[in-house]
Amino acid sequence: MPFDADLLMTQLVVGVARAMMLFLLSAGLSLIFGVMNVLNFAHATFLLLGGYIIYSVYSLIGPGILMFLLAVAAGCVVLAAIGFALERLVISRMYERELPEQLLLTFSFVLIIGDLIRLVWGVEDRSVSFNIEPLEIFGTFVNPYQFVVIGLGLAVALGLWMFLKFTRYGRIVRAAVHSREMVSALGIRIRLIYASVFALGLALAALAAGAFLPTAPMALGVDIDLIVQSFAVVVIGGFGSILGTFVASLIVGIVYAFSVLVWPNGALAVVFLIVVAILIWRPWGLFGSELRT
């Protein structure tokens, strides 16, 4: 492999783009776990659901980039509503239950939603194509859509950070990550917070689906491949930490990109080697806090 500056540069860019895709997917997962202590196995399945919904809305109102953005917004709203309802009706009954039962419940969502998608949309893959032309920079071609993804990832990261840092709701959510009892003690309606966080997490999954659709078709089984990588990111970054998820996404994305050059078929094994190493060294992740139970 001829490693020159050009290659390192492009590999860095594609790595970061991959990272931002992972971040969009994992931010909601991390937030939900951080606040509610529920590991949502079905998070990527919700992404899939969001993708199919966006696809359907877009084929109704499309074509055009503006219409696509509208469809993505619609997808986010629908998923948020689903998330809110699901939390109130099902998840909220699980907080006092044992961990395996929670895992099993979200695992059963994977099966149920996967089949519901099949019932409604069938087995055909769905994709949206915008015929993007390559961009030539300094004699190398790059995919301009990568910059869209990177920009979106940064914007979401910044938005979430500002929301958590500067808004009242955000501060309550952060407090809930730290200690559930404290928030209830303050007399804040924790149930509403939980439902809202779940809704936000699912809306983020729909947003990720929107970023995903122009580059890869929505297809059954995609969720199974994605969720494992998403877990890797959340574990490395630390549950509940948006900054951690962001940094971990970068690590996983960039390491993966360079592993592909050196040991292509073992790239995912490398990612899980990192996960294992981190979990042994700091089980609460790079930016998670040790004291959380």
Place this chain on the structure above:
Amino acid sequence: MKFSRIGPASVFFAFMAIVPLAGSVFWTMIATEVLIMGLFAMSFNLIYGYMGQISFGHAAFFGIGAYATAMIGRTFGNDYGWFFLALAMSVPVAAIFAAIIGFFVIRRTGIYFAILTMAFGELMFFLVFSSYSVTGGDNGIQGLLPPPLLRAPSHYHYLVLCVVALCFVLLWRITQSPFGYTLRAIRDNAKRVRFIGVNVEFCMWVNFVVAGAFAGLAGGLWAPFTRSVAPTLLNWQESGIPVFMALIGGAYTFAGPLFGSLIYTLLHAWVTGVTQYWSLVIGLVMVFIVFLAPTGVVGSVLRQWRTPGISAPAEPKTPTVASPERG
């Protein structure tokens, strides 16, 4: 008193012994599957029901056992000697991997234990998957025929029945031993166990290895049963199956996972024959179980007629399992 604990299991094994007499190859094979998966689920339950930790990478040991048997079988053929050696080797090979992985995972509890086991499981999956020259990569290994006398489904069924029954007795002994009670104590309150003079990490490690070894044996039985192995045996979705079986049957009863395997396997066989939306049905059943029979089917039945104090491990009253020790 003792019979009331082993009674249902005796009925179960007696029933398993007469299934082939009905003459249906299909039901014989289903029964074999119930036994193998039941052993897998019981091995998982050593970690969950008795030690209080949830492993989401237990299929790794099942898969490693299956691969150990498959690779020895592929190399040396299927003489009776080699066949039984290959089968037996699934135990130490899985145990060695469990020992290495266990060394790292037992330091963590609760959700971290679950995720660390899952990460190790996925790591093993990707290693098997990408070591194309050794493991055959994605296509796995085929042609794992047992020696002629064991080829007939009913014969293989009786072999499996003997092995699983033996394991059942061994597992029963383990759970009724001082070690078994120490595990229950660790499950209830790991911190306290340290202060009665027990090396908690070491106990957990031993148990992890034992559980891995039994899972490996289940995998070893599985490989010649399906005549082939593939890396999907190791991945995290496969690890969900024993979790489901243990919960459906009742993780806090000794034979619960075995009955869980019976229920799950029959349900699966029935549903896949009726509708292609089998995962929807299974998913709904899972939700149903989680909400309406949280102590599992066997657990719920037992609760109806068993006096407290007799049941080996009792049903949970407080959600203590998930919380890590320090916090």
Place this chain on the structure above:
Amino acid sequence: MLKDQNNSFLNAISRRDFILKSATAGAAVMMSRHARAEAAEPYRLGLLLSATGSGANYSEGGIKAVTNAVAEINGRGGLLGKHQIELHFRDTQSKPDSAAREARDVITRDNVRAVIGTWSSAEALAVEEIIDEHKVLHFAANSNSSRLTHENFSPWFFQYSPDTRMESGAIAVVLAEMAKKNNWKSFVSIGQDYEWARAQQAGFLEAFNKLVPDVKLSKEFWFKIGETSFGPYISGIMAMKPDFCFGAIAGKDNVTFIEQARPAGLFKRTVYPGGLLSLSELQQLKDALPRGMIGVARAPFYALLDQPVMQKYLKMYHAAYGADAYPSDWACMHYDAVYGLEQAVTKAGSIENEDVRKALTGATIDTCRGKATFRACNNQLGVPSYVGTVTDSPDYKFPILDPKTMTKVSAEQTWLPSCEEVQALQKKRA
């Protein structure tokens, strides 16, 4: 079963209610059997394809085709005019282990005489172990690793698709021409890390090196099935500056790869020949597919319009799914598999497995791809592979591989030249 009942069944059939419909059809068969006690035994046929997992999309064509073909045959009274075909579908979940399990299930529970399937080669390899033991016929119309007909061969196995050696050999023939003409020196390969792609790539290397020994493979990339972001691979390929990039990618991954490679400029830097461009990919990628790209197809209906069987099937397909619907390569091959079974049963005059197997071994049958003969030593159907360049067509709403310039590489040109060589590879089964 009444004839018009069958027609309405055929018309009404759609993807989603396939199972319900076939279940009721099965029930109807059972009932009519009770009604007419003297009716002949039904022919039980297993269908092992994916309804879930990564293979679901590509199994749909097969499911449709088999259902249609069965309905058509049953409409004629069944096999030999009296044996109604009873279809038993099982979801293999795109996983080898599940495939083996479902194969065993459908064989022992429903007593099927034959199975059709599966989607992936790894699944087919697992199933082949089961059918060999139970002496059940296995018609593969999708999965095509050459292991199935060589190393793991079972006499009960019949291959309706060109195997990987033939398919990749065909691409090698076309590419060797181009390499000589353009004075190419090096290339890279990228493939899905699974049986079919591994076999496809190995087959290509062997055949290509024989034809043009001095064009060198400089790097191979393998990725896990279901990869969703190919960025790192694409830039890795471009950095190697190869003259061409051989792709052993099929299905959704090929769609994703092309969707991402195009805006990344890969096709401006190098050519990407060899990917499987079945009707599914052509319809899905549409505009995103670079015109002029070289791809391979297994049964492109648009290039086979002169074949009587294809004409018949196409008419049936339009009747069932509308004038705008066309059968995918997978559908055509699965149709061939059922139609081939009928021809074998007719020839044997019996539905007994041993008779049908003997009748089919070495037989010449009519298929969507013309008359073709099974190779006696490994039950490989002697069908060509179709290598062509992507072009727009006035007749369809999607691009096709140009039939005018298409290279039809015959089976004899690409499979192992002699049966001795085939048999040397086939291991003895215990």
Place this chain on the structure above:
Amino acid sequence: MGTLLSVRDLWRSFGGLAVTQGVSLDLEAGSQEAIIGPNGAGKSTFFNLLTGYHRPTSGSIVFDGVEVSHMPPHRIVRRGMSRAFQVANIFVRMTVFENVRCAVQAHMGRTLDLFGNAESQGTERSREILEMCSLADKAETEASSLAQGDRKKLELALALASDPKLLLLDEPTAGMSLEETHETMKVVDGLNRTLGITVLFTEHDMSVVFNHARRITVLHRGKIVAQGLPDEIRNNEYAQEIYFGEKS
């Protein structure tokens, strides 16, 4: 009788905050002493350091002639130092008898006996301990359904199972009724007098402290501020000020 426990200049800090600051303490074999101090004085941390649950930042702990400051808890227990917790730490999903039997078997070194029968080992001793702690009538009760007072008794029983030379009791009567308190302290006194077990306990209830401890150590902000016989402490102005003063 010689010195059973000798603590020298023990320090421990958590993230820069020194919780234990140079504590030194000697304990005669056979004695029964108390450590008192307001909340946050560092009593629990001190116990945690002694029993190996936390490692000291510096200093030494010599127990029965052996340096134990870097041993893990289970090894210290096996050397004969046992503890009962303030909040009952029992095995809720086992019966009272199984609780104690498990601890007895651990003391017998049977923990790694995978194939033996738990029901036939250490049962005599377990019954003895239950008798001692007046829990014999509740032997078959599931621990989770015990009342608070009985939980504390079981806690004590678990600590006794390892046949300790030194027993550390963290508020042994917390949450108990007056009657239970009396009963429990009678058991403790009995252990000390008849079995010769050295006892070191912390307690909030001053009547318990002054009636049952032969020497009292006052801990404040991680330091020992006073030490002496009950009467001396009662009259020690410094101790009165920081302890009783802050408490009210």
